Amino acid sequence: MDESLKAPAGWRFAAYPWWAMDELPELPKLVRVGAVLLPEFFHLVIAPEGAWRTLRDGSEDVFGRSGPVLFLNFQVFEGDLMMNEARTAYEDVGVVLEKVRKVAKPQKWKVLGIHYMTQYLVQFMEEGGRPEQDHMRAGHDWAALEPSDPYGHRPKAALEWLDQLQSQASEAYATARDAPSPRRKRVRITDDFLRQVAKVYRIAENSGAPPTREVANHFKAPHSTAAKWVASARRKKMLPPAGVSAGGYGDPHAERRLELEWILKDSHEDLSPHKRRELEMELQSLGGEIPGRDD
Template identity: 35%
Template sequence: MVETPTLPDGWVLNVLAGWPMDQFVHWPALERAGNVLLPESFTGVAHPDDQSDVVFLCFRTHEGEVQLTTVMSSRSDVPTALDRMRRAAPMDTWKRLCIIGMARFLATVDPDELAKESAENGWGDLRSSWDEAARTWQSQLKGFGRLNAERAESTSIHRRRRNRITREHLEKVAEAYRKADADGAPPTRAVQQVFATTHSTAAKWVAQARKEGILGPAPGSRGGEISKES
């Protein structure tokens, strides 16, 4: 059993099913991650008490893992927003807080209450879609929503050992790198932002792409690429 993390002082965190691009109206099916059931996509919405910036942490539950796939920020650039969050708590802690928050929501979801809220707010067609999703969740949880939340609170969902980085992934890295370089933006930082990873990991992927000939050599110390036509 591991200790349940606490929200850093001066921060607010809400966790919603789905992704912001769905405007949180599409409630996805539940998937298993370890011994916890979670929506196949969900979003942590974090901001300091002064609401100076709002950060969206978009997660995907896939093949037994919970993966941070996208990070968005309302005001700051993403690296700055992430640095601020890391100063408050490690990203693994934020991830666990989002998992716990989502599991706690599942434990309390009530289709009738959601239908009532939808009617009171005039959300029309959302009533039927939310009602259907909530009843599906209840069916999958089989009355063990509270136990599901307790599991999320007391156990850590470990990331599985990754296989070797695939060529397909490196090709996507090279594509993001070239696009940013053509636009005059820092290319390695662009890779970092596109894949919501650290700058050091992005740099390793870029170096690996060069090593395998997917990305051409750099013309100087500032990066870029010498094209094959040059």
């Protein structure tokens, strides 16, 4: 952890997925902000240790019982995180801001919000729901579960959080695992390669699998790289525009062309010269190009 993000002695920082000092709502949606997932609204607490109180369930709450307590409300708008409100308990906001700015500089509040909210989400995933540190975990979306039943009967919002967080973690792991090293040979983006990308994409879409993810898995590439290849295939008219099904793309011969390309290029079938030439001629008659030839 970056030492500059730690609370100084005698203070504590924490983030929670709801507006500060409000009734507990349903869990907000998780949205992507840059490379991370965040709730579409949440708040950061900056308070002295003496302001925290232990509740009956063993969790802790903070509500300005001792010292300056600052609640900072954040909201994601058009893909960017904004701080839209500062609130305090019992003391005037100007007085609290003056005291807190000596503990955590205002230019770091947004970074602190992202950091501590991300920590909360990691714990949410690890504990299968609201973490023990969350004093609202006794609410309707928390249940005492058997270890063998980590999902239990959680409401839809909590299940969606777990699915999104686990998906993001898997994607990040795959990206890190498959990221090319400086010594790894780069893929040459030829028309033949993009036709292979388009083929994998179409087959995945026809089978109901996430097509860009399947392209990434097939070529053992990061998801972001696969997305660039798919975009290049679209520009070359090998795939339809985004939002249009790639299945047939208005072409009744698309499936047969894919099948022929697979037989000639990827099936490793031992074809006689006569049979290969026959299939190549059929492919060309359907408007396809013989794999491996760009002329």
